[in-house]
Amino acid sequence: MIHFQLTKDDFFALQKNFIENSDYHKGRARRVTIVLMLLTVLWGFLLAIFLLPQTISVPLFLGLAIGSSLFLALLLFPFLKKAYVNITLWQFRYLLNQETKWPRDITLYINEHGIERNSLHNNVNKRLQVAWEAIERVSGDEKNHYLYVEARDTIVVPKQHHMLSETEQIKINDLLQKHLNITL
Numbered sequence: 001m002i003h004f005q006l007t008k009d010d011f012f013a014l015q016k017n018f019i020e021n022s023d024y025h026k027g028r029a030r031r032v033t034i035v036l037m038l039l040t041v042l043w044g045f046l047l048a049i050f051l052l053p054q055t056i057s058v059p060l061f062l063g064l065a066i067g068s069s070l071f072l073a074l075l076l077f078p079f080l081k082k083a084y085v086n087i088t089l090w091q092f093r094y095l096l097n098q099e100t101k102w103p104r105d106i107t108l109y110i111n112e113h114g115i116e117r118n119s120l121h122n123n124v125n126k127r128l129q130v131a132w133e134a135i136e137r138v139s140g141d142e143k144n145h146y147l148y149v150e151a152r153d154t155i156v157v158p159k160q161h162h163m164l165s166e167t168e169q170i171k172i173n174d175l176l177q178k179h180l181n182i183t184l
Contacts, residue, residue, distance in 0.1 A: 002110070002161050002172070005103040006119075008096055014146055014156060015092050017139050019085055029084040036080040037073050044069030108157060110172050115147070117155050130155065132179035145182060 019025045048065035056064075073080075096102075101121050109116040114131040130149050137148040140159070147155040157176070160169065176182045 002108040002158065004106055004158055004161060006106045006156060008099075008102045010144060010156060011102070012089075012093060012096060013141055013143065014154060016085075016089055017141055017146055018148075018154070019088055019092075021139055025084075025088070029081075032084040033081050036083055037077065040073040040076055040080065041069045044072035047072075106156070108155070110157075110175055112175070115155055115157075128153065128155070135180060138180050138182055140182075145176065147180070 045065050045068075048068045052061055052064055054061075105120040107118040107120075109118075114129060114134070117126075117128045117130075119126040119128075128149070130147075134149055135147045135155075136150070139146045139148070142159075144159060145157040147157060149155060157172075
């Protein structure tokens with residue numbers, strides 16, 4: 001049994017991990033990057049048209065305008081590529097700060113059959129029982145493992161917990177390693 005409090009920071013780290021690793025968000029990030037690149041090329045072209053002298057020949061004028069707009073887009077590409085993740089996380093952090101349900105008490109029971117999660121908030125106990133086979137994807141960061149059960153549900157398992165003895169921690173790590181192939 002692991003009892004801990006899921007904080008806003010833990011939940012934000014989960015969302016950041018999901019945004020960076022899910023196929024849905026990777027596709028959206030690619031599309032947003034393409035749109036931002038096209039807008040950058042357009043703005044760079046318009047800026048070059050206004051800044052370049054009108055006395056040069058038309059082919060040279062267009063070549064410089066197109067070249068400078070493409071150069072600007074390539075120069076800003078690293079920033080534009082990160083824009084989707086940063087904007088999405090900013091929006092999520094804003095919404096998360098409006099919530100009052102944090103921290104949330106979580107109790108995990110990990111055994112040979114699966115994981116049971118009990119979540120208590122405002123005297124409402126949410127219970128989720130998951131067999132090992134039902135876990136679709138595993139991810140993690142330096143602090144937690146994230147076990148994705150369905151598209152909208154995730155179990156957060158701390159990698160180290162101060163309330164567990166060393167033998168209990170080893171047993172939990174062995175179960176996670178055995179059933180989920182997590183390298184610890």
